[in-house]
Amino acid sequence: MREPPGVPSNSPDVDAYRCVVTKRDLRSFTDRPIEEPVLLKILHAGRMAGSSRNRQPWHFVVIRERSRLRELATFGRFAHHVATAAAAIALVTEDAGAAFDAGRCAQNIMLAAWSWGIASCPATMHQGSEAKAFLSIPPDRTLVIVISLGYPHPRGRGAIERAALRILASRGRRPLASMLSWERYGMSSLPMAP
Numbered sequence: 001m002r003e004p005p006g007v008p009s010n011s012p013d014v015d016a017y018r019c020v021v022t023k024r025d026l027r028s029f030t031d032r033p034i035e036e037p038v039l040l041k042i043l044h045a046g047r048m049a050g051s052s053r054n055r056q057p058w059h060f061v062v063i064r065e066r067s068r069l070r071e072l073a074t075f076g077r078f079a080h081h082v083a084t085a086a087a088a089i090a091l092v093t094e095d096a097g098a099a100f101d102a103g104r105c106a107q108n109i110m111l112a113a114w115s116w117g118i119a120s121c122p123a124t125m126h127q128g129s130e131a132k133a134f135l136s137i138p139p140d141r142t143l144v145i146v147i148s149l150g151y152p153h154p155r156g157r158g159a160i161e162r163a164a165l166r167i168l169a170s171r172g173r174r175p176l177a178s179m180l181s182w183e184r185y186g187m188s189s190l191p192m193a194p
């Protein structure tokens, strides 16, 4: 795929590790629209995610109209950021059993966006049926998550975002040691090198 015009090439020297560890879920966006080639590239990254038996059980609904973004935001308790996003991607799967595949796909989308300087945040649609009806998603499909996307606002994390973070993520990340075992669950000390 050709690089989108007007943006610096991010390959082949992209620092994937840096992209992964600096990616934060940001909820404050500028008014700048996402250039179509960049948006397509982000979607392409979602498309390329691996999936069980290569089923690729996903479908993307892209929402860009401001009035529709505002309405979509009302279907989640913490989805206010969708209202001000440049675009949102509703990630739909064929069935509810594709959660791992959907997670890989969503993270691909968000990391690819971040590699182009575009911030993102997932939004749970607590009123799932209403959100599905609003997006004309067939009843037998699963609306997994809505991902808001936009260029990050220079003021950084805004007041609403800071409040959300206090509730949702005040602890940042658990230390690696607290989630790591070697050889057997619960074995926390590093094994001797062979």
Ligand SMILES: Cc1cc2nc3c(=O)[nH]c(=O)nc-3n(C[C@H](O)[C@H](O)[C@H](O)COP(=O)(O)O)c2cc1C
Residues within 6 Å of the ligand: 023, 024, 025, 026, 027, 076, 077, 078, 079, 081, 121, 122, 123, 124, 125, 145, 164, 168, 169, 172
């Ligand atoms: C399945 C899932 C659902 C989420 N739903 C919401 C949401 O509805 N609203 C929101 O603001 N953030 C949502 N988030 C974002 C989390 O709050 C965020 O990943 C977490 O606080 C870590 O943020 P950080 O990477 O910026 O530290 C969701 C994340 C996941 C993985």
